[in-house]
Amino acid sequence: MYFRPIRLFKLLIIIICIIFSLYEIYHFVFYSIKKPLIKTEKTISTTLTTLNNDFEEITENLEPFSIRLPNFSDEEAKSWFYNSTYYKINSKKCPDNSCEKNGVLFNDTKEHLAVKLAFVKNGLYLNDDCGYNYGDTPVRRTFKKDSDAAVIYDKAFIYTVPDGWSFQHFLDGIGPKLSHSSSYLNKYPDAKIIIIRGARFDRSVKEIWSMLG
Numbered sequence: 572m573y574f575r576p577i578r579l580f581k582l583l584i585i586i587i588c589i590i591f592s593l594y595e596i597y598h599f600v601f602y603s604i605k606k607p608l609i610k611t612e613k614t615i616s617t618t619l620t621t622l623n624n625d626f627e628e629i630t631e632n633l634e635p636f637s638i639r640l641p642n643f644s645d646e647e648a649k650s651w652f653y654n655s656t657y658y659k660i661n662s663k664k665c666p667d668n669s670c671e672k673n674g675v676l677f678n679d680t681k682e683h684l685a686v687k688l689a690f691v692k693n694g695l696y697l698n699d700d701c702g703y704n705y706g707d708t709p710v711r712r713t714f715k716k717d718s719d720a721a722v723i724y725d726k727a728f729i730y731t732v733p734d735g736w737s738f739q740h741f742l743d744g745i746g747p748k749l750s751h752s753s754s755y756l757n758k759y760p761d762a763k764i765i766i767i768r769g770a771r772f773d774r775s776v777k778e779i780w781s782m783l784g
Contacts, residue, residue: 625693626711631686631751635678640670686751694727695720696765701731702744726762728752736772741779749783760784 620628643649652658664676677683682703689710699709714720732744745766749756756762764780 627690629688637674639674
């Protein structure tokens, strides 16, 4: 048996190359997974406020975000959208009139970026406004006796968005609230959902609620 140092040298070079390649692959995959998490931590700041044993509030402050325009099926649909009130109002928010390229910018601190989840024991709901118009007084209102409220639930989620029974306002009104409170829906599966009902109740909205359980 002959000792051949050249073969040993080649083998060492191959092993080193394999180790180096595996390290580069690991480095690329590891940091590509981590980057979105780092970005998310920078875009949301969360604070917890506890005033007393009956009230707790979680506040999240989001960074400004953009939503791209729809993919239009034809020129007629595109023309209709561009002449809609929604587009005329929101196109003013596009920097340098660039809605087509960058989407519509949402940066209103009160309406778009401030998210609040309120937890109230013995809370009293009296047909108050919702969303960013919902003030601290109605959120923190409590009842002292059964006669203060027509209906009493052990646990309830309030999603009282105007016309939330329609598909459009379910998406733009109730949808964001569901996304922020979805973990609590899973935590309290026996809680009642309170929404405003109107002249009709869209079948598509019923099906979405049904799929949510």
